Each structure stands twice: as C-alpha cells, then as structure tokens.
Amino acid sequence: MRAWNNIMTLDEPMWEWRARALFQGTDSRTLFFALALQLLLYGVLSITHSTSMFIACSLIGTVMMIHLKGDNDEVIIREHFDSRPSDDNGVETSFSAPSSLTKPRYDSPQQSPIITVSQPNDDYTDSAYASRIATPSIDLYQQKADFADSALPHQRQTRPCKSEDLPLLGRILDQRIPLHALERHTNDFYRAIRIRRTLLSSTKNTFKDCSTSLINSALPFENYNYAQVHGRCAENVIGYMPIPVGIAGPLVIDGVSYLIPLATTEGALIASTNRGAKALNTGSGIHTEILDDGMTRAPVLTFPSLSHAASVKRFLDSRKGQEILKESFDATSSYARLVSTTSRVVGSSLYLRFKASTGNAMGMNMLGKGVSAALASLPNHSHLCPALDDMTSKTLSSNLCTDKKPSAINWLLGRGKSVCAEAILPASSISSILKVTVKDLVACNVRKNLVGSALAGMSSGGYNAQAANLVAALFTALGQDIAQVVESSNCMTLMEELDNGDLKVSVTMPSVLVGTVGGGTGLEAQRSMLGLLGLSGEAEDGKEITEDGGDARRLATIVAGTVLAGEVSLMSALVSQDLMTSHLALNRK
The missing domain is CATH 3.30.70.420 (Hydroxymethylglutaryl-CoA reductase, class I/II, NAD/NADP-binding domain)
Known part of the structure; x- marks a missing residue:
C-alpha cells in the first residue's frame, strides 16, 4: 500500500501524470500492446486499488514489450515512484546516482515527465546508440510552448537533455556512472552540466521539491571556460554565479596608482571606498610595509x-x-x-x-x-x-595553524603576509571630502574600533570598522580563497591627530592570505582583474612566476591599502551621520 499511497499523494490525478516510455524504432504492434497494457493498469488500479495487481501487470507488460521489441533493444522502464524506506527525514542518502526520478511540478498535463529508456549493456557507446534513436531530438522533460519567447537569454541556455544524452543518463540512473564523473565520460563540459542539471531537477525529497526548478534555472552555464575549473576549483558543476564588479580608485599605494576591482552585492561599498581613496590621494598616498611572510600548518x-x-x-x-x-x-x-x-x-x-x-x-x-x-x-x-x-x-591540521577560523595565534604571530599600511591626510581634505573634522574622526575611532571592540570581547583582530567587507570584495574579484577572509580581515585601525592638525591613520593586518597563482587565480575573469593590478603572475613566455613571491606580497599591500580607504570613509560617514542616507540611496532600489 505504500507505493499506492505515494501515487495518490501526487498533486495531479494519475491519468494526468503520464509516465511514458520512449519507444524509439518500435513497430505498431508493440505500441498497440503497450497502450492496451496502460488501459489495463488504469482499470485495475481504479477498481481494486491493489498494489500487488499493479506490480504483476507491470511485470507482464514489461516481458511482452521486451519480447516484441526483439533482441537488439532491451527496454528498461523506470517507475516514477519509489517504495523503498527512507531515513527519518524522508530523504534518500544516495546523492551521486539517484536511483529513481521524481515527478516535477508542471502547470499543465502537456508538461508531464517522460520516463527514460536505457540499455543495460556495458559495451555500447553513446554515439552508436544515439544513432539508432528514431526521433531526432527528444527532451527528457517537455517545456512550455512559449518558453523560447518568454524566457530570458540565460534561461534559454539551460535546456534539458537531448536524445543523445539518454543512454548516458540511463547508465547514471543504474549507478554505473557517478554524477561527479560526467565530464570524464562525456568529454564535453556543457553536455555534462546539461545532464547533471536535468538529473538533479528530478531528485526526489528536496525541500518542497525546489530542485525541480533547476532545469530552467536562471543560473547561467554557457559561455564559460570549464577547463579551468575541472579538477581545480569545483566539482558537480551546474553553472557559475555572476557577481557585479566595480572599480574604486585610482588609489596610490607606495607611489603606484591602482584601479581597485571589488566584487560585491552591497550597494554603497564601492562608492564609499572610492571616496576614501580620493581623500588618501590628497596627501602623499599610502605607505606599506610587509612585516612577515610565512604560511603555517600545524x-x-x-x-x-x-x-x-x-x-x-x-x-x-x-x-x-x-x-x-x-x-x-x-x-x-x-x-x-x-x-x-x-x-x-x-x-x-x-x-x-x-x-x-x-x-x-x-x-x-x-x-x-x-x-x-x-x-x-x-x-x-x-x-x-x-x-x-x-x-x-x-x-595534518590541529587548528593551531589556524586556518579559516578566528584565533589569537594568527593575531599575535601572524599567518601569510603580515602587512601595515599608513597614510597622512591633510586636515583640509578631511573637511572638504569627508565632511568631518580630524578631532571628531579620532574620537569616533577610539570609541568604536578600540573601546567598543574591547567591550564586545574582540580579543583578536576585530579592532576595525569593516575590514572584512573590503577583503571579501577583493578576494572574490581576484580569485582568492574566500573562506580565508576570516583570518585575512584581522585588523587594527588607528587614528591620530598630528601637531599640525593633520590625520595619521593606519591599519595593521598580521594574517593576510593571498596568492597570484593557483586556485581561482587561474580563472579567466579573476586573472584579468589581477592583470588590472599588474599582478598576472606570468612571465613573458606565459609561464607562472612563483619563486620570488613579489607579486603576492604586493597584493597583500593592495589589500591593506584598500582596507585603509574603506576605514577612512566609513568612519567619516559614522561621524557625519551619513551612513544610512548613503545606504538608503544606493542599496534600496
């Protein structure tokens, strides 16, 4: 009765939920018997509600179809429900190869799912079997009639599986190919992603069946160089996440003017950093020092x-x-x-x-x-x-490193690049650009970044206004390990009024973890942003430069300089009470 209950709890009546096999190349006699069997099943179920009768008729019909279809094609009809026990949450534990498809939600019977037909033989090739399919192009799931007209361009890219994908899809369902190995078996990144999105769209027991939306998801996957991702950056890939990138600057650091790329979805962050850069440039720019350099493992x-x-x-x-x-x-x-x-x-x-x-x-x-x-x-x-x-x-790691977690040891002994950035801002620039006074800015820094942080129990690394904001935006744009924002944003911001009335401001960051080669820095977009900073990490022959570490150290100084610009601007906005005005203007549309 459990299988019957599964059927009866579906959103649509069974006769509208048409589980159909793809009878490629079958003759009229086979189709006649298949239709007769379908009618028989409907009759038995509607009269008896008997699960055993349903299973018996299914087995008899399957044997008949295999016999009539001949020795060349062995058909496997996958039922669209599963009566096997699940865990306490009702979720199957296997992810790599879903054992059955679940019914997606559709607006009309014309969009009902089509059950796949696969071949059990291990010795056939995808191309050979695809050439035997009579119908030239059959989607695993039918789409809405007006899909091409109404969908956005990136949604039109996310089409479901094609006919040539069906044999491979069947082998995945039979758990002969793990889902993460699609790229190796297809030798085609786009095809692998298309199949993976289709299968995951049919994974049962996800929260409110939300996975069914993946097949037509707005998440783009075309026009991307997955060769730089595969085996290096991500697994089970279904697309890529576009994030806006803006420019702050120019910002003068150690006598060099930089345009700073920031990837963020927080309105006002780039504008604020740009204002801080403008104020810092009115003086002699930012001076930085690398105080220590060494990655740790414990x-x-x-x-x-x-x-x-x-x-x-x-x-x-x-x-x-x-x-x-x-x-x-x-x-x-x-x-x-x-x-x-x-x-x-x-x-x-x-x-x-x-x-x-x-x-x-x-x-x-x-x-x-x-x-x-x-x-x-x-x-x-x-x-x-x-x-x-x-x-x-x-x-290998005992957390004494400490990696991707806040810790006093990184704050005291450092990890990665330990860098300090300092600048002197004329009092006139503080007044004309930041709209505050030096005295008020220094007082706010003491109350917020020092005393306030101490009251909050920030014993390590939290004596700043928003260091993590700039570190995260830079790391995302430049292909760094985003999780290492945790220790890389350890920062103390200090402000001091000089005898001549100018402002001396500094940030001390003892654990900035950056690199210009490896990981996400090899992705085209991220490498181009490193190139914008003159940090391509490549020699003239195109080979990566790794040995001297000069580019990585310079990147650490750029991180510190950018954080300094953000600190100056945000602290000024807090003093002038302009913080919410700016956010409401730039972050609420």
Missing part, C-alpha cells in the same frame, strides 16, 4: 606518555631536529621553503606549527605536502631520538 603527534612527547619536543627544537625537518620539507617543492617549526606539548601529544615561504602561491597545498613528507621522515632518525619509534601522526 599537525599533531601522539605518544604513549608525556615523557615520550617531551623527548621528541626537545629533539625537534634542537638545531639537528630543525635541519632534519627542513631538509625533508624543502625537498617536496621548488618554491616552498621551511622557515621555522615550533612545538608545544599537551599531555602526551605534541603540536607542531610549521611556517614556510611559498613564493607567489597562497601555499596551503605546498605546506600540506611538505609537512607530510617531514613527518614521514622522522622515524628514520629514531637512532637520534628513540621516542620517534612510538610516534603516531593523528591529523
């Missing part, structure tokens, strides 16, 4: 006892221990170089914090590879420290 080792852990700590803290770690670490990369390793004993565990320079790369993968090799080499030196024989490596 594994944890366990031992049978405290004495074992303490013995290994003393050995690794020694000059010989440091040399062993550095030799093994440096051998894993042409660019990564171990700077130091610090250790801390907690009970019978030993926490190590590796710090290394990584050239123009942000460096997380370099650190992971180097740390793994260094730890693997330690048992080879047990003759120098017998306790190493009892060492067990529990995890």
Whole structure:
C-alpha cells in the first residue's frame, strides 16, 4: 500500500501524470500492446486499488514489450515512484546516482515527465546508440510552448537533455556512472552540466521539491571556460554565479596608482571606498610595509606518555631536529621553503606549527605536502631520538595553524603576509571630502574600533570598522580563497591627530592570505582583474612566476591599502551621520 499511497499523494490525478516510455524504432504492434497494457493498469488500479495487481501487470507488460521489441533493444522502464524506506527525514542518502526520478511540478498535463529508456549493456557507446534513436531530438522533460519567447537569454541556455544524452543518463540512473564523473565520460563540459542539471531537477525529497526548478534555472552555464575549473576549483558543476564588479580608485599605494576591482552585492561599498581613496590621494598616498611572510600548518603527534612527547619536543627544537625537518620539507617543492617549526606539548601529544615561504602561491597545498613528507621522515632518525619509534601522526591540521577560523595565534604571530599600511591626510581634505573634522574622526575611532571592540570581547583582530567587507570584495574579484577572509580581515585601525592638525591613520593586518597563482587565480575573469593590478603572475613566455613571491606580497599591500580607504570613509560617514542616507540611496532600489 505504500507505493499506492505515494501515487495518490501526487498533486495531479494519475491519468494526468503520464509516465511514458520512449519507444524509439518500435513497430505498431508493440505500441498497440503497450497502450492496451496502460488501459489495463488504469482499470485495475481504479477498481481494486491493489498494489500487488499493479506490480504483476507491470511485470507482464514489461516481458511482452521486451519480447516484441526483439533482441537488439532491451527496454528498461523506470517507475516514477519509489517504495523503498527512507531515513527519518524522508530523504534518500544516495546523492551521486539517484536511483529513481521524481515527478516535477508542471502547470499543465502537456508538461508531464517522460520516463527514460536505457540499455543495460556495458559495451555500447553513446554515439552508436544515439544513432539508432528514431526521433531526432527528444527532451527528457517537455517545456512550455512559449518558453523560447518568454524566457530570458540565460534561461534559454539551460535546456534539458537531448536524445543523445539518454543512454548516458540511463547508465547514471543504474549507478554505473557517478554524477561527479560526467565530464570524464562525456568529454564535453556543457553536455555534462546539461545532464547533471536535468538529473538533479528530478531528485526526489528536496525541500518542497525546489530542485525541480533547476532545469530552467536562471543560473547561467554557457559561455564559460570549464577547463579551468575541472579538477581545480569545483566539482558537480551546474553553472557559475555572476557577481557585479566595480572599480574604486585610482588609489596610490607606495607611489603606484591602482584601479581597485571589488566584487560585491552591497550597494554603497564601492562608492564609499572610492571616496576614501580620493581623500588618501590628497596627501602623499599610502605607505606599506610587509612585516612577515610565512604560511603555517600545524599537525599533531601522539605518544604513549608525556615523557615520550617531551623527548621528541626537545629533539625537534634542537638545531639537528630543525635541519632534519627542513631538509625533508624543502625537498617536496621548488618554491616552498621551511622557515621555522615550533612545538608545544599537551599531555602526551605534541603540536607542531610549521611556517614556510611559498613564493607567489597562497601555499596551503605546498605546506600540506611538505609537512607530510617531514613527518614521514622522522622515524628514520629514531637512532637520534628513540621516542620517534612510538610516534603516531593523528591529523595534518590541529587548528593551531589556524586556518579559516578566528584565533589569537594568527593575531599575535601572524599567518601569510603580515602587512601595515599608513597614510597622512591633510586636515583640509578631511573637511572638504569627508565632511568631518580630524578631532571628531579620532574620537569616533577610539570609541568604536578600540573601546567598543574591547567591550564586545574582540580579543583578536576585530579592532576595525569593516575590514572584512573590503577583503571579501577583493578576494572574490581576484580569485582568492574566500573562506580565508576570516583570518585575512584581522585588523587594527588607528587614528591620530598630528601637531599640525593633520590625520595619521593606519591599519595593521598580521594574517593576510593571498596568492597570484593557483586556485581561482587561474580563472579567466579573476586573472584579468589581477592583470588590472599588474599582478598576472606570468612571465613573458606565459609561464607562472612563483619563486620570488613579489607579486603576492604586493597584493597583500593592495589589500591593506584598500582596507585603509574603506576605514577612512566609513568612519567619516559614522561621524557625519551619513551612513544610512548613503545606504538608503544606493542599496534600496
């Protein structure tokens, strides 16, 4: 009765929910018997409401159709409901290969779903089977008649599967091909995405069947270079997310004028940063300093006892221990170089914090590879420290790094690039451009960014007005790891009135994690924005420049300078009470 209940709870009567097989190349006799079987099923169900009779008739009809269709085509009709048990939330746990399709919601019977027909043989090719399909173009789901006229251009791109996709789709449903491996089996990124969107649109038990909208989603997927994404940036791709990009500046940093690209959906942010840049440029511009440079990774080792852990700590803290770690670490990369390793004993565990320079790369993968090799080499030196024989490596990251989380250690010891930016603004510019006085601006900074942050318990990194806003907008536009906005926006903003009445303002950011090669920096749009800053990360022959790290350090100074511009402008808006006026004008239309 559970299968019958599933049918009766659908939004449309069963005779309007037409589960039909695609009878490509079948003769009239086969179609006649199929229609007769359908009528028989409807009669049995309407009279008896018997699940067992329904299943019996289905099996008999399937055998008849296979026999009549011949030896060449073995037809598999997938039922449009599933009576298998689910978890407590009613959701199937398998994601990689949905075992059955669910009924999408349609406005009329003409848009009813069509059940796919697949071939069970493993030795056929998609192209060979597609050539045998009689109908030249059959969509998995019928679209509205006026779709082409009424839809937006990007919606017209998101068409459902074509006839040549049906064999591959059937193999996915049979769980012979995982959903994430479509690109490898199709050798066509657009085709893989089209099939994936169609399948996910038919995934049952999503919240309010919201997944059914994916097939005609406004999320675009065409006109994009997925070769730069595959195996590098994302999996199970269904499209890309357009985000507006605006320009703030020019902004003079260390004597160089930059146009700053900011990707954001927050109205007034770019305009405010642009105003701050204008005010900063009236002085001598922004001066920056890189105070430290080193990415970190912190594994944890366990031992049978405290004495074992303490013995290994003393050995690794020694000059010989440091040399062993550095030799093994440096051998894993042409660019990564171990700077130091610090250790801390907690009970019978030993926490190590590796710090290394990584050239123009942000460096997380370099650190992971180097740390793994260094730890693997330690048992080879047990003759120098017998306790190493009892060492067990529990995890590559112990959160002492600390990655993508707020922490005091990043605030105190730094991670990535530690950078400070400073500028002196003439009092006349403060008055004419920012519409405030130096004295009021300094007082507001003390009350908000220092005292207010202390009252809020911001023991690390939160002594600023909106550093994360600018860091996030820059990271999105420049292909950085957006999750690392957490530690990269650690910032203290200081303002001071000089004896001549001018304003000295600075931001100190001890853990800016940036790179100009690797990850999202390889995507065309993001690389073009790096190029706008003169940070393409490529030599004249087109090869990536990684070893010196100059571009990555310069990017860190641009981040700090941009944050400084945002801080000056926002603090002025708070003093002049213009904050809400600006947001209502630029962020509420």
